Amino acid sequence: MPYPHLLSPYERDGLATAHRISMAPLTRNRAVGTVPGPINAEYYAQRADAAILVTEGTHPAAVGQGYLDIAGLHSDAQQAGWKLVADVVHGAGSAKLVIQLMHCGRVAHPYYTDGVQPIAPSAITADGATFTPDGMQDYIEPREVATDELPALIEDYVQAARRAVAAGADGVELHAANGYLLHQFLASGTNQRTDGYGTDVAGRVRFPVEVAKAVAAEIGAEKTAIRISPGHPFNDMSEADTKETYDALLAALDPLGLMYLHVLDTTTHVDFDVVEWARAGWSGTLMANEGFTEEWDVEGADKLVADGKVDLVAYGRRFLSNPDLPTRLKEGAELNEADQDTFYQGGEKGYTDYPALAAQAA
Template sequence: MDTQVTQLTDLFQPVRLGPLTLQNRVVMAPLTRSRAAAGDVPTAMNATYYRQRAEAGLIISEASQISPQGKGYAWTPGIYSDAQIAGWRLVTDAVHEAGGLIYCQLWHVGRISHPDLQQGHVLPVSASAIRPRGKAFTETGFQPIPTPRPLRTDEIPGLIADYAHAATAAKKAGFDGVEIHAANGYLIDQFLRTKTNYRTDLYGGTLENRLRLLTEVTRAVVGVWGGDRVGVRLAPVSGANDVADADPATTFGTAVQRLDSIGVIYIHIVEGQTIGPRDTTGFDFGALQRSFRGLYIANNGYTRDLALQARREHTADLVAFGRPWLGNPDLVTRLRIDAQLTEANRETWYGGAEAGYIDYPRLDGAV
């Protein structure tokens, strides 16, 4: 079976990603686990978790806030302080020693936050003062999200500088590259989409203006890493965190053209509703793939069969799995031999300690 599948597909064969050679085309999607220590610092336990999953062709780290303002959930790691850099170094060393590669996902949540998660107990910021439906996950439980404060135009250069600073921190921490989180209704997506951006300055109104933050952030991060080590995650039709767009085909088609001209190495596309239906009726993901010269990472609801099909039909260069990695540290091995997958316990997705985090065994019984 092993050899047969390997002959039929290149899903389990090495592939180039810029200067890197990935062991296979199976990516570990970014997965927030809310298990950082005080100061939003990654720990030795986090390093064990990522090391266990090092057989992924590429690991994309859980989303990591670029600044204190970028934080929106309890116990998520940051990527801006010296202590966080030292914590992440444990992770990147562990992954590299195990033969893996890891990108850091750079995150600013924008309005998906709460004063309890903000320094000085201030309001979270966004493109416009529009309150999302939903609750914030704070250290004392779920709390209603307040109406955010719109960022002033004169604050945007500082925000871009925060991205550049975080990109530099990721380099110091030993990552192999970075992914800009522009998906799932977080800050950059709040600027991109019509439902959340009512600005009248250079960062709102026209499509060109809504794309400006994404463009400037990407240029700044590429300035730190070079385009061949920067990817961007987009979720064109996802309503995650209460965002929507009047014309996603034009908004995201143009965004991808822009990313192509800047020269990032991949786009990572959440196809459908994040962690929900893959139903993509009315949206042509193939058009995004065709208009982009780098690699296309497909995500959302992929099974082994869908991933094999995606390679057969060339609808993806790489396939990112999210939930399947939670309970299967040896996911690539299991997919290759078509072994049964363990479903992770939802109660331990976010927060807590080792249970439901680093205690899922491999097929061979090892942990």
């Protein structure tokens, strides 16, 4: 069998998967407004053989929406939409469905928040612009969220997590990567708070840790995961003390016994090996993504699993274009190429019409 380690079953601390190949979170802009509908359920059901199927970034509050037609999880209608997704996915395969909670913070936009000014740790505008149907629009200065508003912001994550479980999801992944709200708290370039939630490493990790603890207390640590991208400059991010910051974050999160740590291999942006660092500082399940996109990527990932460096591997674009990716890898089959033009638009095209092997053969 090719890739024997990637394709081997995994079990630890009550988390069991048929193999190690997960789907990375992918924003696809195909929700009906902000509610998942049948087309989204079909897309996820097609990928229900992932180990862990992480959904698109989903905002836990209206003010956290940064893109067109992305799903939220703060209303009954959105929860019902996610229940449809969960039911169909669980009927179709063995994947653990994990909803990624993505509050965009300063890279949300009034275009998507009914005119409400985005919030962030500090009033520092992201350099850049965001897509809207009326053309690209510059990011605007966010409002610094007040200290006494932080409990309500935590509660936004908690209620979204509660809704996720009520909808039938197997867990939530807190998006603390790629320049979104929790990452904005971690990074010195976006967090200049002086109220105990900034200033130094201990202050900057405090809010993400409080969110993780509150969500874990609500739905269980075994259903609560987190994604990080140390040093990632995406969304105009900059970090001083990257290593110290993420050391402190891991030290605080590791004892909680979370479902998994999902780390983007950002080694090219920092001066340490991120995957090795994560393995050393994390005693639970470790999932890695990125660094696997070259020709050798699947071989490389198989070796990472063989060497015990990671437990699970997440693929984004490969899963996007190959709904039956684990089967294809098992059978050594060709992979469909991902069509970049339909990543963020196109309805069914480039979304639910990538063929599975069986369909291709027929």
